[in-house]
Amino acid sequence: MRLKPIAVVRNGIRETPKDWDKVRSRLVFEKKYSEGLSKLGHFKHIWVIFGFHKMRHTVLKIHPRHDPEIPLVGVFASRSPTRPNKLGLTLVELVSVKGNIVSVKGLDAFDGSPVFDIKPYEDEIDY
Amino acid sequence: MRLKPIAVVRNGIRETPKDWDKVRSRLVFEKKYSEGLSKLGHFKHIWVIFGFHKMRHTVLKIHPRHDPEIPLVGVFASRSPTRPNKLGLTLVELVSVKGNIVSVKGLDAFDGSPVFDIKPYEDEIDY
Numbered sequence: 001m002r003l004k005p006i007a008v009v010r011n012g013i014r015e016t017p018k019d020w021d022k023v024r025s026r027l028v029f030e031k032k033y034s035e036g037l038s039k040l041g042h043f044k045h046i047w048v049i050f051g052f053h054k055m056r057h058t059v060l061k062i063h064p065r066h067d068p069e070i071p072l073v074g075v076f077a078s079r080s081p082t083r084p085n086k087l088g089l090t091l092v093e094l095v096s097v098k099g100n101i102v103s104v105k106g107l108d109a110f111d112g113s114p115v116f117d118i119k120p121y122e123d124e125i126d127y
Numbered sequence: 128m129r130l131k132p133i134a135v136v137r138n139g140i141r142e143t144p145k146d147w148d149k150v151r152s153r154l155v156f157e158k159k160y161s162e163g164l165s166k167l168g169h170f171k172h173i174w175v176i177f178g179f180h181k182m183r184h185t186v187l188k189i190h191p192r193h194d195p196e197i198p199l200v201g202v203f204a205s206r207s208p209t210r211p212n213k214l215g216l217t218l219v220e221l222v223s224v225k226g227n228i229v230s231v232k233g234l235d236a237f238d239g240s241p242v243f244d245i246k247p248y249e250d251e252i253d254y
Contacts, residue, residue: 001130001178001241003212033211036187038201049176049214051128060163074165076245084160085130085243087176089216114128116212118203 005114006033007102009050013111020108025092027107027115029100041097045121048107050088051114052081088113091121132241133160134229136177140238147235152219154242156227168224172248175234177215178241179208215240218248 011025027048029037040046059082061072075083088109095103102118138152154175156164167173186209188199202210215236222230229245 001180001213001243003128003130003214006211033187033203036201036203036210038188038199038204040201040204042204047216049216053128060160061165072165074163074167076160076163077165077167077169077247079246079249083163083244084133086128087130087244089174089176089244089246116128117210117214117216119206119216120204122206 003051003116005051005116006030007115009107009109009111009113009115011107011109011111021106023107024095024103024105025107025109027102027104027118029102031100034100037097037100037102040094040102040118040120043094043120043124045091045124046094046104047119047121048090048092048104048109048115049117049119050090050107050109051116052086052088053113054110055081055086058082058084087116130178130243132178132243133157134242136234136236136238136240136242138234138236138238148233150234151222151230151232152234152236154229154231154245156229158227161227164224164227164229167221167229167245167247170221170247170251172218172251173221173231174246174248175217175219175231175236175242176244176246177217177234177236178243179213179215180240181237182208182213185209185211214243
């Protein structure tokens with residue numbers, strides 16, 4: 001299946017920061033998808049599915065947190081980006097929705113990462 | 128970005144059932160990825176990212192639960208499959224992991240759906 005980016009991450013982050021939780025990012029949506037953001041502002045948290053766009057290789061067993069002291073686990077029992085499909089999934093705080101710009105806090109994605117989908121945090125769906 | 132299926136859903140479900148929560152599914156992994164499932168059995172819940180493989184069209188505003196009485200919301204404020212990238216995301220109960228077969232409960236995907244990724248439920252990561 002071919003995925004097309006619906007938005008791009010803008011946060012100026014090019015190296016792993018001390019604390020991703022504090023990072024603010026703008027998800028700049030393709031203008032043609034703006035209509036799909038209607039009522040998104042209702043939510044306090046959303047899921048972001050994005051691409052690890054700089055990751056090329058796949059490794060099926062990894063040491064969690066790059067720590068050789070921690071025994072190897074399968075990549076599917078981890079959140080490592082070395083998975084067969086380079087998809088990241090993170091629950092983030094929704095800060096604002098303005099036109100085609102969705103501002104969030106806590107997304108662990110580098111500047112320029114493609115966004116493939118966002119979904120409301122299900123505990124907050126009340127319709 | 129092109130996604131390749133890592134597994135296929137087998138549950139015999141071809142029409143929407145009364146209660147997806149009760150549906151048991153087997154995720155039959157490509158044998159070459161079996162190693163990546165190591166230690167997955169540690170978890171009680173996992174996220175499954177799968178494809179709405181029969182959905183073709185995109186609709187940017189929808190009535191939640193197909194109920195015309197509920198006002199329209201943007202597709203990104205919903206879990207409707209009519210999104211630009213046909214990705215489903217569901218938290219399921221992990222029943223067992225045996226070889227290349229991951230058995231789960233509560234996956235709302237039809238028989239034959241491609242699985243693109245699974246990730247551990249983060250509250251249960253203790254390493």
